[in-house]
Amino acid sequence: MSTTEQTYIMIKPDGVQRGLVGEIIARFEKRGFKLAALKMETPSKELLEKHYGDLADKPFFPKLVKYMLSGPVICMVWEGLDAVKTGRVMLGATNPLASNPGTIRGDYALQVGMNVCHGSDSVENAKKEIELWFNNDVKQYKLDAAQWIYE
Ligand code: RTP
Secondary structure (H helix, E strand, O other): OOOOOEEEEEEOHHHHHOOOHHHHHHHHHHHOOEEEEEEEEOOOHHHHHHHOHHHOOOOOHHHHHHHHOOOOEEEEEEEOOOHHHHHHHHHOOOOHHHOOEOEHHHHHOOOHHHOOEEEOOOHHHHHHHHHHHHOOOOOOOOOHHHHHOOO
16 A cells, blocks of 8 residues: 555646645645645746646647636645546536535535646656656655554
């Protein structure tokens, strides 16, 4: 059992503008994940084009980059058991219309182009994204509550 898996979670400009930062952080904290890195950033076009590089051929790519450039974002690394997969479940489906109630997008979003948050879709991509956004500068510390979270 690996309790040290890390995922990159980002609150997009609409999430910041709508005051959802505290709510999203609270969900990850309450679930039992450990916060390993956190910052607010106004990303450059170059950084976003790298982050979304695999979508460069998609018709919505220019719109996506414009959206992500529209305001500051919150960048986070969360750590814990199955952090990548569980993080995606907590975010909900990419298109909020398909997101279950109880997920972040299912509770707070209506359209795919304003879907509040990003979460790494694989352990491999999480590693790349943590390097890209944090240059791997994540904190290592013991979460004392872990003894009440893991059997
Ligand atoms: P994310 O990377 O933001 O967590 O999203 P995802 O993996 O769930 O979805 P992905 O396919 O990687 O798409 C990245 C983001 O692009 C926007 N998008 N717009 N048809 C559209 O207009 C469209 N499709 C995707 C969304 O903001 C999506 O989160």
